[in-house]
Amino acid sequence: MQLRSKTKKQLVLHSMMLPGTILLIVFNVFPMIGIWMAFSKYQPKYGMGYFEALFSADYVGFAFFRQIFSRPDFRQVLFNTIYISVVKLVLLIGLGILLSLLLNEIPFLRLKKGIQVIVFIPYFLSWVILSSIMIDLLSLDGPINRMIEAFGGEPISFLGSNTWFPVVLFVSELWKSLGYQAIYFLAAITAVSPGLYEAAEIDGANRVQQCFHVTLPCIRPIIILMMVLNIGNIMNAGFEQVLALYNSLVYESGDIIDTMSYRIGLLNASTFQYSLGTAVGLFKSVICCVLFGASYLFAAKKLDYEVL
Numbered sequence: 001m002q003l004r005s006k007t008k009k010q011l012v013l014h015s016m017m018l019p020g021t022i023l024l025i026v027f028n029v030f031p032m033i034g035i036w037m038a039f040s041k042y043q044p045k046y047g048m049g050y051f052e053a054l055f056s057a058d059y060v061g062f063a064f065f066r067q068i069f070s071r072p073d074f075r076q077v078l079f080n081t082i083y084i085s086v087v088k089l090v091l092l093i094g095l096g097i098l099l100s101l102l103l104n105e106i107p108f109l110r111l112k113k114g115i116q117v118i119v120f121i122p123y124f125l126s127w128v129i130l131s132s133i134m135i136d137l138l139s140l141d142g143p144i145n146r147m148i149e150a151f152g153g154e155p156i157s158f159l160g161s162n163t164w165f166p167v168v169l170f171v172s173e174l175w176k177s178l179g180y181q182a183i184y185f186l187a188a189i190t191a192v193s194p195g196l197y198e199a200a201e202i203d204g205a206n207r208v209q210q211c212f213h214v215t216l217p218c219i220r221p222i223i224i225l226m227m228v229l230n231i232g233n234i235m236n237a238g239f240e241q242v243l244a245l246y247n248s249l250v251y252e253s254g255d256i257i258d259t260m261s262y263r264i265g266l267l268n269a270s271t272f273q274y275s276l277g278t279a280v281g282l283f284k285s286v287i288c289c290v291l292f293g294a295s296y297l298f299a300a301k302k303l304d305y306e307v308l
Contacts, residue, residue, distance in 0.1 A: 037278040038064055044274075057275075064279035073255070081256040081284075084166060084237040088173050089230050095174060096181035097223065101211050103182065104189045119179030127176075131244035134172050135159065159245060162253035169241060169254070176241075184226060188219040228299045232292030235284050257284045 007014075033054070036042075040057035068074060099119070106112040122130065137144055138158040145155040158164045192215060200210045216223075239258035246254040257280060265277015 034278065035282055037275045038282045040275060042275045042278075060275075064276050065283065067276065068280055068283065073251070073260075076252060077255050077257055077260050080253060081235055081237045081258075084169060084242075084254075084256065085234050087166075087170055088238070089227070089233070091170060091174060092177055092181045093223065093226060093230075095178055097185050097216075097219075099178060099182040100185035100189055101215060103186055104215070105207060105211075116179065119182070121179075122176045123180040125176070127240040127244045130172060130176055131241070134168065134245065138168065159247065160249045162250055165246065165250040165254045168245065169238070172241065172245070173238065184222065185219055188222040189215055192218045225299060228295050231295040232288060234291055235288045257281075 033051075036054055037057075039061060040054075040059050042054055042057040045053050103112055103115060106115070136142055139145070140155050140157060144158075149155060156164060158168050196214045196218070197210055200214050205213060235257060237256040237258070239256070239262070242254055242256055242259050243262065246259070261277045261280035261284070264280060265274055
């Protein structure tokens, strides 16, 4: 009876969730039927429907997974995925905290809001636009290489060098997402009691000391929570960004699991390419699922984060 009464009170809220739930089922749950491709020799056939071709394909078990793990480039791709993702996570959280602290110290509200808008705008631009800008800036005859030549240096092939390409990924990710990341910490800073700053000021602490001894300890739970909950995204190194910026010259340092799945499944003309690409994607999804579950359980246990 109590459950029915509670559900009735929340009927409006549940009805607001209905469109999103329908979209989730149509675009995320329903397509999971295609997972069967990873375990069968699927090939689209003329005159045969999708489901008919899918479930009439020969079952091969884990043959495609064994094929993936035996690829000579698989370990390098796995390393690239984890390395790029971890470095992005550390940079975004570390510099996001620094940016939020600096913004919090600006006494002029208009200047503070103006800087927030400037650093936040790139988040709304797609990687197609941002990558085009990066390619123009970093080309051999672009403005950055012209500046290097003006100071007596040699032009650098930023997008064709395995040494520089990861740096390009990190810098472009910071350009796009740093402002958005800083919002979390800036919101946490605004919740810090002003009385703590007043007490620290009475004790003789300057603004830098207040940041280290008041602000950072107060927002530490949010910092830890953000790091823990982002563990589940370790395998997501940024498919759109890498796809828009990389080329065959930097596969060694820039190829990640998502782009390998894309190349194998859609660009490779080999037999059963769809099944092999699906197997790569499923491998990554299983790892992400495990990491998400572990991170949320850790957050619930150590940080009192509510897990539904």
